[in-house]
Every structure is written in C-alpha cells, then in structure tokens.
Amino acid sequence: MHAVGTISGGVALSLMGFYLGIGLTALIRALIGYDPWHQELAIVIGFVFGLVGWLMGIGMWSQWGREWFGLKTYTPHMGGWQRYFMFNHDHKVIGIQYLVTFSVIFLLAGFLAMLMRAELAQAESQILTNAQFNSIMSLHGIMMVAVAVAAVIGGFGNYAVPLMIGADDMAFPRLNALTFWLVPPVAVLLLLTPVMGGLETGWTAYPPLSVVTNQSQVLFNLAVITFGLTSILGGLNFIITIIFMRAPGMTWGKLPIFVWSMFATAWLALLYTQGFAVGLAMILLDRVAGMSFFRAVEGGDPLLYQHIFWFYSHPAVYIMIVPGFGLALEIISHFARKPLFAYRYAVGGFLGIMGLGGAVWAHHMFTSGMPNFLHGPFMVLTEAISIPTGLVFLAALGTIWMGRLWLTTPMLFALAVIFNFALGGVTGIFLADVPTDIHLHDTYFVVAHFHYTIVGGEIFAMFAALYYFFPKMTGRMYNETLGKIHFWWMFVGFNVTFFVMHWPGIQGMNRRIADYPDSLEPVNLLISLTAFALGASFLVFIYNIINSWIRGPVAEDNPWGARTLEWQTTSPPPLHNFPRPPRVVGHPYDYGVPDSVHGVFDDEPVPPPAHAPAGAPAGGGGGGG
Amino acid sequence: MAITFPETHATHDDAARMLAMRRAGLWLFFFSETILFGLLLAARFFLTGIEAEPLDQEVGLAITVILLLSSVTAFSGEVAIRKGRQKAASWWFVATIVLGFLFFAGVAYEWSIAHFSRENPFGTVFFAMTGTHALHVLSGLVMFLLLIPHVIKGKFTPTNYWAVQAVVMYWHFVDVVWVIFYPALYLVQGVD
Structure with missing residues (x-):
C-alpha cells in the first residue's frame, strides 16, 4: 500500500x-x-x-x-529532496515545486521562441515547415500562458502569502497539493501534441479550425481544461486563506500589498477560468459528440467561442499582471526604504482592475464581425481600465520619489516592471481604440504590446521575486554581480527586441505566420539577433541560481532588512513557518517611522503604538528616516 | 459578520475556524460553478435566441418536481442528523438517492425520445446543458452513496456534521441550477 x-x-x-x-x-x-x-x-x-x-x-x-470510505489516512513525512516529489501539503514545498516546474517550462517555451525567431530571421522558409512553425508557435503560446498564469500565483503566491499573513499554511493544504499535481499531466499532454500531428490553432484554439484540425487539438483541450482546474482551485484556496488565516492584528488595512494583489487575482481566477474550459469543452463536444456549437453549416456560430474564450482570456492577463504589480510594489517599498505611497489607492487599483477586468473582453474582437454597437462600449470600458492601473503606477512612482533606492537585483527588476509596463500600457491604447485596432489587429504590434505587458510586467516581476525570495527559500544568497549582469542583459535584450517589433507590426506583418514580405527582412533579422541575445541572458540566471543554491554563502534571516512577517522567521522557515505565533501591531511599510514595528512574536512585549495611525492614507508619515 | 478571528492565531486545529473556512470555500466553489452553468445558458440564447424545439412537457414537469422533492428529502435528512436521529437520516438520504436516480432516468428518457438531433443548434445546447447538469446530479448521487455508510455508523453528531451539510448544500445547488435551466429549455418558446 x-x-x-x-x-x-x-x-x-x-x-x-x-x-x-x-x-x-x-x-x-x-x-x-x-x-x-x-x-x-x-x-x-x-x-x-x-x-x-x-x-x-x-x-x-x-x-x-x-x-x-471511513478509512484511516496516513501522511508520510519525508525530509530532504524527496519531499519535493510527493503529495506534500506544505505550502513552501508546493511553492518551490511550482517555481521549479514552471521555470523549466519557461525555458523550454523560450527555446521554442528562439526556433521561431531563427525561422523568421529571413523571409520565406528555411529551417521549419509551415506545420512545424504552427506547432511551435502554438506550444510557445500555451506554455508561456501557463507560466504566466501559474508561476507567480502558484509559486510566490503559495510560498509567500501564508508567510506574509502569519499563517501556518494555506487554508486547504491538501487541495493545494492537488492543484500542483494536476500540472504534470498537463505538461505531458502538451509535450505529446507534436507527435499527434502538431497544434495548428495557436493557443487561442479558434474554431472552425480547431473543430476540424488533427487530434493534437484534443490533447490541447484536455490539458488546458485540467490546467483551468488548477487555477480555479488555487484561486479558491487563496481567497479563503486570506480571509480566514490572517494572524491576530493583521487587519485588511495592514495586509502586505502583494497579498492584496493575490486576493484580487484569486477572484479573477476563480470566476473567469471556466470561460476557457467551457469553450474548449464545447470544441471537444463538437469533435467527439458531433454537436454543432461552432459548425456554422448546422447553425452553430464560431463567434460564440470568441466571446466565451475572451471572457476568460482577457481577465487572464490581469491574473498574470496584477500579482506582478503586487510584487513590484512590495519590492519597491522595501528597497526604497519608504512607506508605500498611496497604499489604499493601490489596493483600490487592484480591486478596480478586478471589477473592470471582466467587462472588456470584446476588444479582442473588433475585427471579428460582432455587432457594431458593441464596439463603442468595449472601447470605452477598456480604456477605463487604465484608471485603476494608473493608481498602481501612482503608488509605485510616489514610493520611488525621494526614496533612498537600494539598487539590488530584485529592485532593478521591480523598477523595470514599472518602466516596461508603462510602454506596454501606452501601446495598449492603440489596440483598445477601434480605428487603430482595425489596422493593427493580428500584427506584430499586438505581439510587441502583449510581450511588453506580460514579459516586461509580470515575468520581470517574477525574476524580481525570484532574487528577492531566493535567500528565504534556500537559505543561501545568490551572486549579486551575476544577478545584475542578468538584469541588464535581459533588460536591454528585451527592450530592443520588442520595441523594434512594433515597427513591422505597423507595416502590417501578420503574427503567427512563418513568412513575411521581403521588405521587412532587415528589421526581422535585427529582432531575431536581439531575441537570441535575450534568450542567452537566461544562461546567466540558470548558472547563478543553481550554483548559489548548491554552494552560495549562507543567507541571514532578513538580508534585506524588510519589515514584513516572512522575513522575521528563519531562512528557510520551519515546517509551520513561525517558531512562535506572530501578532501584527503596525503597518508593513512604515519605514522610517520611529518605534514602529509590523509584527511581534508572542513572548515579546508589545511596543507602544506607532506615532502614525496605522494604515494612514498615502502611506502614512515618512518622517524620521 | 465574524469574518476575522482577531483574538486567536490562525491554525488548522481550530474547529470553528475550519468549519467557517470550509463553508466559505464551498460557496466559492458554487460561485465558480455558476459561471460554468451561466456560460452554457448564455450559449443557449446566443445560438438559438428564444427558439426551441418542442419537448415533452410532462416529462419535464415530472423530473422538475422529482428533483425539487429530492431537495426536500435531503434537507429533512440534514435536520434529522441535527436532531441526532441517525437512522431516520439514512432513510431520508436513501429517498434522496432514489429521487435523484429517477431524475437521472427521466433525463435519459427525454434524451431517448428527443426527435431532434444533437447537430441541430437547439439539440446541441439542450444535450450539453442537460448533460452537464446530469453529470452533476450523478456526482451528487455518488456523494450521497459515500455518505450513507458514515451516517449508519453514527459518525455525525448534532454539532459535527460538516460532510452532511456540504453534500446537502451541493445537492441544493444542483437543484437551483435546474430551476434556471428548466424554464430556459422547456418553457421559453419562440414567437411565430
């Protein structure tokens, strides 16, 4: 047994x-x-x-x-590396399981991007056939979407949220383990798609092609539906954890900002992920059960799929970026050694994105032939979402302003999030605007915009957090010089690659196509070369992380001098996180406020109340620093 | 609303906190499922407007009544547990299973006599909606089947019967979904 x-x-x-x-x-x-x-x-x-x-x-x-069945359950306790290869309930183990798994998937999918760029370096077909290109492009898309959805939420959410709120674990530890162990079958299915004929539809799986294409589509649909289950159950677990598992004194106004961003994200994941799953299930029904949701010949309507799909997949980009914002604000505040500016406005921004995020999906469909009267409302709603996003930027810029920035690797990455996402946000306006979108739809402009927001926003935040939490997770310190080399290499490579990519997009170069007009060859060669440079930057990262994990110097418990609870325990934390249960008495970001502490532990005396009222607007007083 | 527990530390040993969390978690699960059923409902109106193929109204009414009755028996079973009457509770749950199975059989009968095919748009949404719902009914039946041995063994006490509550709540939820689906499929008819 x-x-x-x-x-x-x-x-x-x-x-x-x-x-x-x-x-x-x-x-x-x-x-x-x-x-x-x-x-x-x-x-x-x-x-x-x-x-x-x-x-x-x-x-x-x-x-x-x-x-x-009324039988006795038993839970094996294993130490060492073996604990990462079992149905483990510990949120810290699950967080690292997610991070390592999705780092591998990230590198694999990145390698696929290199293959695409190698093909696109010159016009016409050189190394890949059209079918191979389609398959690689689709796999790159869906694997990267999986990374974007799960690496930060599953990795840092699981690892950091219970620690930050002073809990001993997530609310439902077994459910948490279940969400992770649903991932390996997903990976196996996706990696089997090339031998089943190769995906043709991109990660969006639009019918009618997805209804009639080869059988790899079935594997894709099953994989993504299963992955949706991970996302939904994870979201449920986060909401309950954040509501019910907070330490005494951890009021909503004292929650670390990353926890707030995870709270907003978890609602989005819980309520919208069904859209993708339902749409793909309908495709399966069309294929397997002979139904006609999307078979126009029988009276179905492919447009239905686009509505259902984007009903999830637009909120999905907020599922990706909101925790990235949370991490960026968190890290910026700790390394600017200043109270987080406009904390409450930032929280309002997250909740605003959460509320508006579900009402903008049809801006992906301006050229789809949907009724014209939908264009105006979706354009206005989409542009309205820049208001809550602007509040997040307000918080970030206000915190940087006059701060004494400590430019470590995590801080550089966090600042880059703000820089890159600003560019991604500005290019988003042209895609939200109906007249410009009609021209730019399905061009490399969209690719550039999307990569600026998700790679430049979320993936940079993920690397910020990887370096930030590395000493906490492993108990060892990474190499700061190599970290900075990685940052500048990746930052420059990323910005050149994707900034230049807007240009062929404006010229009308279609995305997802293996070929393009000869006149665009020089600019594509440049993009390919810088893309290879961007890809090479991760070699520095891999070397640094593996080397530091094995033989890096032992890290202190709180190498960053940060105030939040996860840094007040040992590195790495013990099984139930805190040797003594924490109690929260002050705001997490009151840097420079005399006598203020965030958390205390139970056999310590509680200090007198801080001078500034906890959770005061605009981040509280910043004097004394 | 007691949504915070400021005086105690958050651990999994606190029975009251665990119960509150499980209850809230189940509600979140229902929210999430609501979107699933809601999208199917939206697809029904998106594809066929208010047009519908004629269905056997008597079968539809009968299975609706049966499912509503099964919610009553499930609730009675929960009340019996709360009053400490394990044996009565197990009979109520057996009655629920019988009614649930009758509903399931009714849907299967409706499928067998349907004169439209699943390639027709209304057929597509009809079979997809009733099929998804029937799968939920089936999973509820499995849960009741797993529950009854625990009830007979007297595992639940009037103060500690979360599993019963959860399964009965799930059953009510599936019932409510049908209360929405039934008019959308059987009663909404196109205007000629």
Whole structure:
C-alpha cells in the first residue's frame, strides 16, 4: 500500500486508469451497437480515468481518498529532496515545486521562441515547415500562458502569502497539493501534441479550425481544461486563506500589498477560468459528440467561442499582471526604504482592475464581425481600465520619489516592471481604440504590446521575486554581480527586441505566420539577433541560481532588512513557518517611522503604538528616516 | 459578520475556524460553478435566441418536481442528523438517492425520445446543458452513496456534521441550477 503515494505509483495507476478508460469506452460502444473504436472519445475518457489514477497514485488516495470510505489516512513525512516529489501539503514545498516546474517550462517555451525567431530571421522558409512553425508557435503560446498564469500565483503566491499573513499554511493544504499535481499531466499532454500531428490553432484554439484540425487539438483541450482546474482551485484556496488565516492584528488595512494583489487575482481566477474550459469543452463536444456549437453549416456560430474564450482570456492577463504589480510594489517599498505611497489607492487599483477586468473582453474582437454597437462600449470600458492601473503606477512612482533606492537585483527588476509596463500600457491604447485596432489587429504590434505587458510586467516581476525570495527559500544568497549582469542583459535584450517589433507590426506583418514580405527582412533579422541575445541572458540566471543554491554563502534571516512577517522567521522557515505565533501591531511599510514595528512574536512585549495611525492614507508619515 | 478571528492565531486545529473556512470555500466553489452553468445558458440564447424545439412537457414537469422533492428529502435528512436521529437520516438520504436516480432516468428518457438531433443548434445546447447538469446530479448521487455508510455508523453528531451539510448544500445547488435551466429549455418558446 505504501507504493501508492510516490511518483511511480502515480504513473502506474494513471496508465492503468488510461487503459481502463479506453477499454470501457470500447466495451460500452460495442454493447450499444456502435463501432467500438472512436479514437478521440477513447483519448478523452482514457485521460479522465488516467488523471484520476494519477492523482490517487501520487498520494491523494492515501492522504485524502481513504477518508471518504471511513478509512484511516496516513501522511508520510519525508525530509530532504524527496519531499519535493510527493503529495506534500506544505505550502513552501508546493511553492518551490511550482517555481521549479514552471521555470523549466519557461525555458523550454523560450527555446521554442528562439526556433521561431531563427525561422523568421529571413523571409520565406528555411529551417521549419509551415506545420512545424504552427506547432511551435502554438506550444510557445500555451506554455508561456501557463507560466504566466501559474508561476507567480502558484509559486510566490503559495510560498509567500501564508508567510506574509502569519499563517501556518494555506487554508486547504491538501487541495493545494492537488492543484500542483494536476500540472504534470498537463505538461505531458502538451509535450505529446507534436507527435499527434502538431497544434495548428495557436493557443487561442479558434474554431472552425480547431473543430476540424488533427487530434493534437484534443490533447490541447484536455490539458488546458485540467490546467483551468488548477487555477480555479488555487484561486479558491487563496481567497479563503486570506480571509480566514490572517494572524491576530493583521487587519485588511495592514495586509502586505502583494497579498492584496493575490486576493484580487484569486477572484479573477476563480470566476473567469471556466470561460476557457467551457469553450474548449464545447470544441471537444463538437469533435467527439458531433454537436454543432461552432459548425456554422448546422447553425452553430464560431463567434460564440470568441466571446466565451475572451471572457476568460482577457481577465487572464490581469491574473498574470496584477500579482506582478503586487510584487513590484512590495519590492519597491522595501528597497526604497519608504512607506508605500498611496497604499489604499493601490489596493483600490487592484480591486478596480478586478471589477473592470471582466467587462472588456470584446476588444479582442473588433475585427471579428460582432455587432457594431458593441464596439463603442468595449472601447470605452477598456480604456477605463487604465484608471485603476494608473493608481498602481501612482503608488509605485510616489514610493520611488525621494526614496533612498537600494539598487539590488530584485529592485532593478521591480523598477523595470514599472518602466516596461508603462510602454506596454501606452501601446495598449492603440489596440483598445477601434480605428487603430482595425489596422493593427493580428500584427506584430499586438505581439510587441502583449510581450511588453506580460514579459516586461509580470515575468520581470517574477525574476524580481525570484532574487528577492531566493535567500528565504534556500537559505543561501545568490551572486549579486551575476544577478545584475542578468538584469541588464535581459533588460536591454528585451527592450530592443520588442520595441523594434512594433515597427513591422505597423507595416502590417501578420503574427503567427512563418513568412513575411521581403521588405521587412532587415528589421526581422535585427529582432531575431536581439531575441537570441535575450534568450542567452537566461544562461546567466540558470548558472547563478543553481550554483548559489548548491554552494552560495549562507543567507541571514532578513538580508534585506524588510519589515514584513516572512522575513522575521528563519531562512528557510520551519515546517509551520513561525517558531512562535506572530501578532501584527503596525503597518508593513512604515519605514522610517520611529518605534514602529509590523509584527511581534508572542513572548515579546508589545511596543507602544506607532506615532502614525496605522494604515494612514498615502502611506502614512515618512518622517524620521 | 465574524469574518476575522482577531483574538486567536490562525491554525488548522481550530474547529470553528475550519468549519467557517470550509463553508466559505464551498460557496466559492458554487460561485465558480455558476459561471460554468451561466456560460452554457448564455450559449443557449446566443445560438438559438428564444427558439426551441418542442419537448415533452410532462416529462419535464415530472423530473422538475422529482428533483425539487429530492431537495426536500435531503434537507429533512440534514435536520434529522441535527436532531441526532441517525437512522431516520439514512432513510431520508436513501429517498434522496432514489429521487435523484429517477431524475437521472427521466433525463435519459427525454434524451431517448428527443426527435431532434444533437447537430441541430437547439439539440446541441439542450444535450450539453442537460448533460452537464446530469453529470452533476450523478456526482451528487455518488456523494450521497459515500455518505450513507458514515451516517449508519453514527459518525455525525448534532454539532459535527460538516460532510452532511456540504453534500446537502451541493445537492441544493444542483437543484437551483435546474430551476434556471428548466424554464430556459422547456418553457421559453419562440414567437411565430
């Protein structure tokens, strides 16, 4: 019985489930008189059974499922590296599991981008066929979207949120472990798509092509639906954790700003992720069950898919960027050694993005043929979202203003978030505006804009947080010089690559196409070369992280002198986070406020109240620093 | 609203806090599911407007009544647990399972006599909506089946019966979804 609860147990049970599902499908079809073999149906049912088998085998059965039948559950305790390869409830282990998994996926998908740029360096076809290009482009898209959705939320959200609010773990630790272990089947399915014919539809999977294309589309749909489950259950867990697991004294006005951003994000993930899953499930029904949601011949409507898809996938970009903003503000405040400016406005900005985010989706569809009367409202609503975003920028710039900036690697990355996202935001205006969007739709301008917001915003924030939390996670310090080399290399490479990319977009160069007019060759060659430079910058990062993790100098508990709770415990923290339970008495960002502390531990005397009222508007007093 | 617990430290050993968290978590799950069903409902009106193929109104009314009754029996079972009557509760849950199964069979019957195919747009949304809902009914039935042995063994006390509450709440939720789906599929008819 103890074999169940390991990766090998999970693989064995998932294979058994897969073949059982296929067999049952064939049996039932034979019994009711159909042709027993329907390959796509067999894949779908086999995957569902295989997924259940995988989860049960990896440890859900022994730690959770036995309870449903009134049996005793048992939880193995393992130390060392083995704890990362099991159904582990510890949020810190899960956070690192997410981070390592998605770092690998990030590098793989980045490598795919290099292949695309190699093909696009010259016009016409050189190293890739059109089908290979489509497959690589689609895989790059969906893998990077997965990284953007899960690396920061699953990685830093899981790792840092319980520590920051002074909890011993997430609200539902077993559910948390479940969300992570849903990811490996997703990765396996996506990596199998090239051998099943290769994806053709891009990550957006628009019908009618996705209904009629090869069978890799089925794997893609199953993978993304499963991944959606991760996102939804993770969001649910974060909301409950943040509402119920805060330490005594951790009022809403004293929550670290990253926790606030995760709160807004979690609602978006909980309420919108269904859109993608429902849309893809409809495609599966069209393909497998012969329905006609999107078959125009039968009376279906492909436009329905675009509405449902963007109903999720526009909020998805806020799922990606809002925690990135949160991390950037968090880090900027700690390294500017100043109270976070306009804390309450920043919180209002996050909640505003959360509220408006679900009402702007059709700005992706200005050229789709949807009714014209929808154009105006969606244009106005989309541009209105710059108001809450502006509040976040207000907080960031106000904190930097007159601050004594300590330009470590995390701070450089955090400042770059603000710089890059400003450019991404400005180019967004042209895409939100109907007249300009009609021209720019589906060109490299969109690619440049999107990469500026998500890579320049969120991925830079992810690297900021990777360096920021590295000493906390590993107990060792990274190499600051190499970190700075990585930053400047990546920052320059990124900005040249994607800033130049606006130009062929304005010239009308179509995205997602392996070829382009000859006249655009010089600029594409430049983009390709700088893209390779950008890709090479991650080699510095890989070397620095691996080397520092193994033999870096031992880090202090609080190398940054930060005030928030996660830095008041040991590096790395013990199993239940705090040796003594914390209590919160002051604002997290009152740097320079005399006698103010954020958290105290229970056998210490509580200091007298700080001079500034906790959570005062505009970040409280900044005097005395 | 007791949404904060300022006086105590947040741990998983605190039964009252755990119950509050689980309850809130279940509600969030319902919100999330609402979007799923809501999108299907939206697809129904997007694709076919208020047009509908004729359905067997008697079957529709019968299964709706059956499902509503099953919510009553499920609730009665929960009340019985709260009053400490384990045996009565298990019979109420058996009744719920029977009614739920009857509903399921009713949907299957409606599918078998449908004169329209699933390639027709109304057929597409009809089969997708009733199918998704029926899958939820089926999962509710499985949960009740898992619950009954615990009830018979007397695992639940009048103060500690979260699993019962959760399953019954889920059952009510599935019922409410049908209360919306039923008029959207059976009662909304196109104007000639």
